[in-house]
Amino acid sequence: MTAATGAPLLTLPEVARAVTGDLVAREVPSRPDAREAFLRQAVDGVSIDTRTLTPGQLFVPLRGGNTDGHRFLAEAFRRGAALAFCERERYPEWEGHEPGPLVLVEDATAALQRLARRFRDGWHGRLIGVTGSAGKTTTKDLVAAVLATAVPTLKTEGNLNNHWGVPLTLLRLRPEHRFAVIEIAMNHPGEIAGLAAMARPEAAVITNAGSAHLEGLGSLAAIAREKASLAAAVPPGGPVFAGADSPRLMAALRGMKVRVVSYGFAAAAAVRAEGLTDLGPEGSRFTVAGFPTVHLKLVGRHQVQNALAALAVAREYAVDPAAAVAALAAQRSGKGRMEVRALRGATLLVDCYNANPESTRAALATLAGWPEATRRIAVLGDMLELGGDAPRLHRETGEAARDAEVWAVGTYAGEWAAGATRAGVTARRFADQAALAEALREALAPGVVVLIKASRGAGFDALVRRLGAEA
Ligand SMILES: Nc1ncnc2c1ncn2[C@@H]1O[C@H](COP(=O)(O)OP(=O)(O)OP(=O)(O)O)[C@@H](O)[C@H]1O
Numbered sequence: 001m002t003a004a005t006g007a008p009l010l011t012l013p014e015v016a017r018a019v020t021g022d023l024v025a026r027e028v029p030s031r032p033d034a035r036e037a038f039l040r041q042a043v044d045g046v047s048i049d050t051r052t053l054t055p056g057q058l059f060v061p062l063r064g065g066n067t068d069g070h071r072f073l074a075e076a077f078r079r080g081a082a083l084a085f086c087e088r089e090r091y092p093e094w095e096g097h098e099p100g101p102l103v104l105v106e107d108a109t110a111a112l113q114r115l116a117r118r119f120r121d122g123w124h125g126r127l128i129g130v131t132g133s134a135g136k137t138t139t140k141d142l143v144a145a146v147l148a149t150a151v152p153t154l155k156t157e158g159n160l161n162n163h164w165g166v167p168l169t170l171l172r173l174r175p176e177h178r179f180a181v182i183e184i185a186m187n188h189p190g191e192i193a194g195l196a197a198m199a200r201p202e203a204a205v206i207t208n209a210g211s212a213h214l215e216g217l218g219s220l221a222a223i224a225r226e227k228a229s230l231a232a233a234v235p236p237g238g239p240v241f242a243g244a245d246s247p248r249l250m251a252a253l254r255g256m257k258v259r260v261v262s263y264g265f266a267a268a269a270a271v272r273a274e275g276l277t278d279l280g281p282e283g284s285r286f287t288v289a290g291f292p293t294v295h296l297k298l299v300g301r302h303q304v305q306n307a308l309a310a311l312a313v314a315r316e317y318a319v320d321p322a323a324a325v326a327a328l329a330a331q332r333s334g335k336g337r338m339e340v341r342a343l344r345g346a347t348l349l350v351d352c353y354n355a356n357p358e359s360t361r362a363a364l365a366t367l368a369g370w371p372e373a374t375r376r377i378a379v380l381g382d383m384l385e386l387g388g389d390a391p392r393l394h395r396e397t398g399e400a401a402r403d404a405e406v407w408a409v410g411t412y413a414g415e416w417a418a419g420a421t422r423a424g425v426t427a428r429r430f431a432d433q434a435a436l437a438e439a440l441r442e443a444l445a446p447g448v449v450v451l452i453k454a455s456r457g458a459g460f461d462a463l464v465r466r467l468g469a470e471a
C-alpha cells in the first residue's frame, strides 16, 4: 500500500510541523549549504509498506494485528526512504543509532491523518466522497471514470477506504487533479464523520443504507444516520447524490441543508433509468434523460444504480453526455464482484467479494433474470457482521430466492434453507464446502447458471478454486 509519487510534497521540517512532531537526525550536515539542502529536502509520497516503498518517500510505521511497522524502520531507509515517523514509545530502541531522519510522534496513525488533513487543505480541486452500505468501490470507479473523461481525476485505489486508506489517498492529491473521488467506509459509529472532516468533501455520493455492519451500529436507522453523516460534511447547498431506491437513506437525508440529487429506479428519482433490458452476461441497456442510450457491461440491476450515480455526477458537472456514457460502457467488473465465468458450459456468477442482505437480494434478482438458463442455482454462504439479527436476516434474504435452487453451506445453512423453502424453491444443505463443490461439479452443464455469494470471510474464493475455476 503506497501513496506514491508525483510532485514533491513537503520538506522534512514541514512534515514535522504539520504533525507537531520532533525531527531527529543523527547526521545533520554541519556545513551551512549542506545543512540547508538537508532541510529543503522534500518527501515524495508516503508509504506504509517497505515492500512497495519508493526512494524519497515518508515511511509511516503502523501497528496492526500482529505486526508493527517499527520493525521495518531500518529496511525503509535501506530502500531509500527520505524520512520516517517513529512513535515516541518506540524511540528508545533507535536512539543514538537512528537509521535516518525521524519525526517523533505520539501515534503514527494520528500523525498520518494530520499530515493528510494539512495536505488536503492545500489542494483546491473538487473532492467527492463516496459511501454507502454496498457498491462504494464500484460507484467510486464509475464516477471517477466519467469525470476523468473531462479532467485529471484522482480516485481511491482499490478499496483503501478506512482510517489508513483515506489519508493515504489524500496524500496522493496533486495540483493537476481537478477532481478527487474518495471512498469512505466505516466499521464503528462516528468513523465516517471523522474521515469526512479530514477529506472535506464538496459533494457526496451515498449509494444506500442497508444492514451491513448492523453488528457495530445496532439499528438500521443508526446505519442510515451514519451514512448520511457524510452529507453533513458537505457545505450547505452542496450536492449529495443519493440512492433513491434506499428509503432509509432518503429518510435520513431529509431536513439536511444539502441539495439531494436522487438517482435510481424509483419514480421520484431525479436521475432515473428507464427501459431497462437485461442482457445477461452482456450486462444491461437502459436510457437516462439527457444521455445517449447506456450499455453497461457490468452484470446486475444494482450496477445500473451505481452507473446512475456516475451519470448524476456527470450531469451536475456538465461532463459531455456521450463521453460519460462511453466511459461507463468501458468499465469491467472487479474481482469477485459479479464476475461472469464459463466452466464446463455452465455460467458462474462469482460474487463472493462480500455479502449482506441487500447485495444478496440484488444478486438473487440477477440470477432469476438470467436469460436462457435451463437451471439456476444460488450457492449461498455466511453473511458476516450482522450481529444478533443474523439468523433472521439469512432467513428473510433466503425468502427472496426466485426461480432458482438454493444450495447452502456454513453457519446459517439452516436459515438459508428455511427461507428458501418458505419462498417455495428447492433448498439443499451441505455439511462443508468440499461436499458442495463435489455436488456442484456434477451439476455443471451447458445452460446451468450458478451464483456464488457469501461474505469474504466465508472463503468462497476457495470454493471457486475447488471447482476448477480461477478464484
Ligand atoms: N448498488 C448496490 N446495491 C446492492 N448491492 C450492491 C450494489 N453495488 C454493489 N453491490 C454488491 O456489493 C458487492 C461489493 O461491491 P463494492 O465492492 O462496489 O462495494 P463496497 O461498498 O465498496 O464494499 P466494501 O464495504 O467491501 O468496501 C458487489 O459484489 C455486489 O454484490
Ligand SMILES: [Mg+2]
Residues within 6 Å of the ligand: 136, 137, 138, 158, 159, 161, 183
Ligand atoms: Mg469498497
